[in-house]
Amino acid sequence: MTQQLDYLKETPSQTAGPYVHIGLAPGAAGFDIYRQELGWDIAGPNAKGERIRVEGVVIDGMGSPIKDVMLETWQANSEGLYAHPEHAGEVEDGFRGWGRVITDFDTGEWGFDTVKPGPVKLPDGKVSAPHISLWIVARGINVGLQTRLYFEDEAEANAADPVINLIEWEKRRQTLIARKTERDGKTVYRFEIKLQGPDETVFFDI
């Protein structure tokens, strides 16, 4: 049996279901149990860079907002560094770069506050345009969906981004670009995720 491959198989995914909040955001499910829920403070108090808000909605194939969706975010700090032991460099104290985002159960709208990430240097010498990675789970989604949010006001960096350039169709690239708006003097990016239809958001198999 020496030539047998002994790899294990990854545990198969199952939907997060309608009650994902109980486990990952119990306050939203209607009860208070933990000393602290995780994922509500992405950047922390000491992060440098521009404070921004990101808002959006996830829309199903019927054109309706998905009200029970949950997203997780993962991003670098304003200097393009990730809070992870394999990424060299120090991030600000309290910067985690990871967040959990739930919707308003009545409207499906979601939003989160963070700092705008910087461009990320890649090992091959290329540079990734500023982006936030998103992971989307909900009832009816069998395997969490991965996508990326890029910023409208980074047109030059986006045009050189190696991931955006993997997408053959110019029109589909636009589905990854958050639109810049302003409210009360604060920058708000709008990002609508469409699960189906001609404007379906690009999802990645990473």
Next chain:
Amino acid sequence: MLKPGPFYQRDREWHPPAHTPNYKTSVSRSPQYSMISLENNVSEITGPTFGHNDIDPLDKDLIYNYAKAGESAIGERIILHGRVLDENAKPIPNTLVEIWQANAGGRYRHKKDTYLAPIDPNFGGCGRTLTDENGYYYFRTVKPGAYPWRNWVNNWRPAHIHMSIFGTAFCQRLITQCYFEGDPLIAKCPIVNTIPDPAAIEQLVAKLDLNATIPLDTIAYKFDIVLRGRRSTLFENRPEGN
């Protein structure tokens, strides 16, 4: 010295496809265009890390973590335990495992659950823990009840515990469900049956583990979790070209 490299690609024939008509909700929530395949890079091989400051020791004890003083949750007392490994069978230490579930009557503590089974005042239904240095985790809870759901007119979910696991990289992120050995509802569940391969379904069934029970106190089930493994970098592509 071998450096850790990219993760093995996810076997999309082992996981459920997005569009699974017998699980009706998936029909309008499944992307229809092909995903863009992306080689792992910095954003994918990094991911959030957690420590003991993030959680409390009692968080992993669902029988008591929401109970009033001197009381406890109602139901069959179980230990759910196992290891978090990668596909190379290497343990993943210090990784966050979160669970949520219905109570023993099949009712969730959630504003949106209106099933007629009662809420247990001493049961919240969620827990979390970090794996130890050997990738080992354990929870104490009650076995969840089966419950009906609207899909076909008469669908029942087998007893199950939802599980969320991180690993070390954002590309390992996984949510799944743990079922219990011997439950006749498993084979009839349209959500379970989104998974095409019976061997993959078997991987989601926790086994009765008499050796891990606490005699006269708590029964035990074993559930190992496998996250994506990664290659070692043997030969590197030179950035300037070969």
